[in-house]
Amino acid sequence: GHTSTVNSLSFTPTGSHLASSSSDLSIKLWDFSTYTCIRTLRGHDHTISAVQFIPLPVKETSTRSLNTPSASNETTTVSATSLASSSSNANTGIDMSVAGxxxxxxxxxxxTVKIWDLETGFCDQTIKDHNDWVRCIGVRDSxxxxxxTSGNDTVIYVYDTTTKDRKQIAQLRGHQHxxxxxxxxxSANHNHHKKNTQSEQKHFDSCMDYIASGGRDSTVRLWSINTSQCLAVFEYHENWVRGVLIHPSGNFIISTGDDRSIRVMDIKSNRCLRTIDNAHxxxxxxxxxxxxxxxxxxGGVDQTVRCWALD
Known part of the structure; x- marks a missing residue:
């Protein structure tokens, strides 16, 4: 395993594999069916704050699935040491059609932000737009x-991952810390199975352009990527904001932080609809x-993970 603090975890879209990043300067890829480490990635020169898998588009996943063995087949696992001595096109142990x-x-x-090719295990690109510690990554999982990406320099950079060089398409500025x-x-799978009305679909499509951010200035911000404008500032937390997410409906932002609360905020009215005080x-x-x-x-500093039922 790791030899220092584990800072971030990310599952593949299908849950078949897990990535972990650590202050030991390594990223480990785990086969979640066997709980074994199948590869260690190295290349960063300091603490790795965050990792995030970049999902394949649904159409591409389907296409790959047609041309690869079924998910029921066992994938080949290769250790980092054996891979280093094998040919450059050897299988990494991650079937992309299974992992998504x-x-x-x-x-x-x-x-820096690094993009790793899971087929080869090599760093495909190093992005050097930030001038300070990069702390977080967000990927549109649909x-x-x-x-x-963002962090200590307070600037949020947005990239188009469909372009070969992951072209930067927006810089979002406004956080004070x-x-x-x-x-x-x-993205919630159960939402894709219902038939939306035309107005609901239009609202959902517009929400795909949104990104939410939370920071040490105690604010949650909602941004439009197309215009690079801050659409709303939610000032309901009394301390650092550590976690944010946009609800699959596109109507709410849920956030949490050092004030120990979880808050549900209505995007349209900019009202806090629900507060769970002392959630941890x-x-x-x-x-x-x-x-x-x-x-x-x-999850919190109290070393617990808690589950909450959403109404």
Whole structure:
């Protein structure tokens, strides 16, 4: 395992593999069916703050699935040492059609963001736009087409991951302190199975352009990527904001932070609709939402993970 603090975790879209990043300067890829480490990625020069898998577009995933063995077949696992001595086109042990991802993004205190090719295990690109510690990454999980990064320099950079060089398409400025969290609209599988009305679909499509951020200035901000404008500022927290997400409906932002609360805010009216005070006994550092069930999970400095049922 790691030899220092684990700072971030990310599942592949299908849940088949897990990535972990650490202050030991390494990223480890784990086969979640066997709980074994199948590869260690190295290249950063300082603490790795965040990792995030970049999903394959749904159409591409389907196409790959038609041309690859079924998910029931066992994938070949290759250790980092054996891979180093094998041919350059050897299998990494991650079947992309099973994982639903072909790239991994990482952010570090060395001021860089790296994109890793899961087929080869090599760093495909190093992004050097930030001038300070990069603390967080957000990826639009519905199609993997957009990625955002931010940290101590307070600037949010947005990239088009469908271009070969991951072209920067926006710079979002407004936070007055370190940015700790980023989130695009959360993709929920159960939402895709219902038939939306025309107005609901239009609203959903517009929400795909949104990104939410939270920072040490105690604010949550909602941004339009197309215009690079801040659409709303939510000032309901009394301390650092550590986690944010945009609800799959596109109507709410859920946030948490060092005031130990979880808050649900209505985007349209900029009102705090629900507050869970003392959600944890210490700082709440992260939140995430289940992709198929109306369940929110939170984690904190009190060393607990808690599950919350959403109405």
């Amino acid at each position: 991802s072909s790239y991994l993004a990482s952010a570090s205190r060395d001021q 199609d993997g087409a957009l990625m955002a 370190v940015v700790e969290a980023l989130s695009f609209l959360v 006994s210490h700082f709440v550092t992260s939140i995430a939402m289940h992709h198929t069930l109306p369940i929110l999970v939170s």
